[in-house]
Amino acid sequence: MTVSINPFIAAIPTNPLRALFPYGARPGMLNLASGHPSKDAYDLEGLAEAASRASLDFSAWTYGSSAGDPALIGLLAETVAMVPPGRRLLVTSGAQQGIDLAIRTFASPGTKMLVPEPVYPAVLSTCAAVGVTSVGYQIAPGDTDLSGLEAALATAGDVRALYALPTFGNPTGDTLTLEQRMRLLALCAKHDVPVIEDAPYSELWFRASPPPSLLELAPQVDGATVIYLGSLSKIMSPGLRVGWLIAPESIAAAMQEARQASDLQPNSLAQRVAYHYLQLGRLTDHVARVRALYAERHDALVDVLTEAGFMVPKVEGGMFLFPVLPVDRRNSDLFERAVAQNVLFAPGSAFCAQAGSGMFADRIRLCFAGLAKQDIVLAAQRLVAAVRT
Amino acid sequence: MTVSINPFIAAIPTNPLRALFPYGARPGMLNLASGHPSKDAYDLEGLAEAASRASLDFSAWTYGSSAGDPALIGLLAETVAMVPPGRRLLVTSGAQQGIDLAIRTFASPGTKMLVPEPVYPAVLSTCAAVGVTSVGYQIAPGDTDLSGLEAALATAGDVRALYALPTFGNPTGDTLTLEQRMRLLALCAKHDVPVIEDAPYSELWFRASPPPSLLELAPQVDGATVIYLGSLSKIMSPGLRVGWLIAPESIAAAMQEARQASDLQPNSLAQRVAYHYLQLGRLTDHVARVRALYAERHDALVDVLTEAGFMVPKVEGGMFLFPVLPVDRRNSDLFERAVAQNVLFAPGSAFCAQAGSGMFADRIRLCFAGLAKQDIVLAAQRLVAAVRT
Structure with a gap:
């Protein structure tokens, strides 16, 4: 049988960030690529209490x-x-x-x-x-x-x-x-x-x-x-x-x-x-804690990158940095070299509006929400090592 | 500002069943129109236990x-x-x-x-x-x-x-x-x-x-x-x-x-x-209980309707009947007369593929999942009274 797929659906571009998932699952990999908060950025106690209360409401x-x-x-x-x-x-x-x-x-x-x-x-x-x-x-x-x-x-x-x-x-x-x-x-x-x-x-x-x-x-x-x-x-x-x-x-x-x-x-x-x-009534305190957590991780990441010659545009919140690689270190195999060092980043080219335009090849996206401070520093050091090899 | 709405979205037909919601909320109304199971058709104890366990999984x-x-x-x-x-x-x-x-x-x-x-x-x-x-x-x-x-x-x-x-x-x-x-x-x-x-x-x-x-x-x-x-x-x-x-x-x-x-x-x-x-492992027993509950309600509803001259096509499961009104009782104001008797049904015309075609005006949809057996019987009696007035 010949079933025709709607050409719009057939033409959905593959999300380039998803291609990174298998790397993220490797043992020992420090993941700066995915926009996933670390476990300690959740109020798990409050969420469990809310779930317990919700489960007693018939409307749930x-x-x-x-x-x-x-x-x-x-x-x-x-x-x-x-x-x-x-x-x-x-x-x-x-x-x-x-x-x-x-x-x-x-x-x-x-x-x-x-x-x-x-x-x-x-x-x-x-x-x-x-x-x-x-x-x-x-x-x-x-x-x-x-x-x-x-x-x-x-x-x-x-x-x-x-x-x-x-x-x-x-x-x-x-x-x-x-x-x-x-x-x-x-x-x-x-x-x-x-x-x-x-x-x-x-x-x-x-x-x-x-x-x-x-x-x-x-x-x-x-x-x-x-x-x-x-x-x-x-x-x-x-x-x-x-x-x-x-x-x-x-x-x-x-x-x-x-x-x-x-x-x-x-x-x-x-x-x-x-x-x-x-x-x-736990949200205000929880968000204040998350802000402090991310600010600390952000600062630690920026310090290592700046020291190593990355140009890091200033950000004042959120979860991401989009630094520019050092001028003489923009090799096309940087992603593979980073993976060899057990650190994962999202290539800048994943964020082009036109796939294959080659834009943003000199930049990388790093998420500072997913790793504890000491792991962020270690991940950044591995990244710097990858850039320098 | 003139904002244009996608003509496909602007042309979504209003769901005729939704127009019935306000009636369903009236005090004393017995609702045979909506396809919503009654509270006793849920395993609330099992669901609360499952929610409690789920809330402890970080992946939730x-x-x-x-x-x-x-x-x-x-x-x-x-x-x-x-x-x-x-x-x-x-x-x-x-x-x-x-x-x-x-x-x-x-x-x-x-x-x-x-x-x-x-x-x-x-x-x-x-x-x-x-x-x-x-x-x-x-x-x-x-x-x-x-x-x-x-x-x-x-x-x-x-x-x-x-x-x-x-x-x-x-x-x-x-x-x-x-x-x-x-x-x-x-x-x-x-x-x-x-x-x-x-x-x-x-x-x-x-x-x-x-x-x-x-x-x-x-x-x-x-x-x-x-x-x-x-x-x-x-x-x-x-x-x-x-x-x-x-x-x-x-x-x-x-x-x-x-x-x-x-x-x-x-x-x-x-x-x-x-x-x-x-x-x-509660699903099998729960579904068996729901089957028996709905079968009993179905039988009670069919009995009253058949007795009153409705032609009720046989169904062997599910939640709905789509009976044909007695030949001499297909008045256009039946819906209003039923509401006056505090019983709600879904008019057959709500289920036309072409809105306004007038098809199925001689039928009504009744859900037997939402009311306990004694309420089903009472609702059916009210419906019969509405048909006969």
Whole structure:
């Protein structure tokens, strides 16, 4: 039998980060490649207590609203999610489902979406799966007129949305300044392009909280539309798959229909666990502890790299660094040499908007959330050794 | 700002069953409309024990494979899921996500999918959301040559898949015979059309297990391709959102990419709970108890309806009846009269493949899973009173 596969699905690019998984499982390997927090960055005691309470609620086991558990929605809005007037919050299965719903709600097959370069590669897969072409835009640190974005908006043609990760980005760790945020909103409003603001890392600041979100700034910019995506993955538990989107009422209604048509409703049990965890009042202390943990690991990693001649752009939170390799050490077999030293990194080329463009070959992404401080230092030393061999 | 919504998303039909929710919440209302099991059809003690065990597994809280937890996949295959050689099982967020992934994997926008008439309306929403046109086919009980399906396959044009719910269907409760199953597979194979077999109710038989699934029969039919969708929703807990799909290796690979692009991975916590529940070894006894419970409720409902002149097609399992109203009692205000009697049913017209076609106006869907036996009898008596007023 000849079964034809939808060409959009057949053309989903393989996520280059997944190709790294087998290396990560090797004994003795120190993994700086994957964006997975270490076990001590979870509040396992609090999560178990929340699960125990949730398991006694009948609503954890039965059907619920496709928009999400109203009690959880209320508590999210009181604690971690700022919901402006006229906006609605829908619970999603992680921010990734929010990305998918936002793309599908705005962009029909054959249209385009703007994505930052370098980019979190799952966004490219999501666009490809629904037949939407992703077109890169670049905003360098210090770039205030955003001329690259302006040019992309003016020339790409048929752009239906812009994806942004403005706070502690993945892979760069970069954060757009207030000025850059206002300029981005103004340019998108001018071109009638809604902004999808992905914000999973916003709470993970080291010393000072980041500038206001695009969602918070949007009312200051005539005609700006922002769909905000938040998540408990980086501050509570990624296995819970509890995220949320915040959208203007009419758009939220369309997104809720799209969500119901794709998987009916959010997980009832996971929502009750999130609800009880928030009720326990442990989140604030837990996030403060995680911030300190990551800041310490970040500092240790930066020290070793800088000492060894890496150029390390400053980041002020999140989970990632995107350093530039020393000029005379950009050999194409660096990945294999690092693996031989038992250290894993994500090659910069994995974050190109156009696969095979060769961009970012001089950079690597390092996650400082997954290893304890002494292991981070050891991993960095192994990386330096690999670069120097 | 003018934000344009993807026309596919804007055109998702409102699920007519959802319009019934507000009525269901009225005090004193007996709800025969919704397909929600009653609280005593859950093994709440076993689920709480499983949740307690799951909460101690670190893997419940962290990232996992987009295909699903390998330990759960293994245990499903040993207990409730028959995985033939050369096939792969992927964990999904309920069977609904399996429907979405299967449609998107086979059917690109602008192509067609065959759906049974009457049909579970969420399937229509899923097709619409991805720009796929659903075309109805009918198989009456006792129809052995399936000439209606043959005609639909021959004339619809550009059919990429067929959706079937062959065992204790929704809304009819009908089960295809072995002969009908073989004929369906042969016709679809002849037209190179893969079959999406949705099977959430298969375990809920009253007195004898149903004929083999299309998945089991497919090897006997040259060129037949079946994607099987199973679920723990009707036998363990719908709030867990744990379902699965079984597909040939190459198709499963494409579906896994589509799944990863849409929401990354199944819920880690829910998968660990399902794993521990299956490990507890309580499922067999629990399902046996649910079968007896539903059989008793079914019999009580049928007795009252038959006595009152309804024509009730025989069903042998599942959760639904789709009786024909007494000939002289098909008034258009029956729904309002029933609500006035404090009983809720789902109008037959909610299950048309073509909204507004007026089909099935002489039938109603009744769920016998949601009320205890004495309430079922009372609800049926109220319904009869509404029909007679």
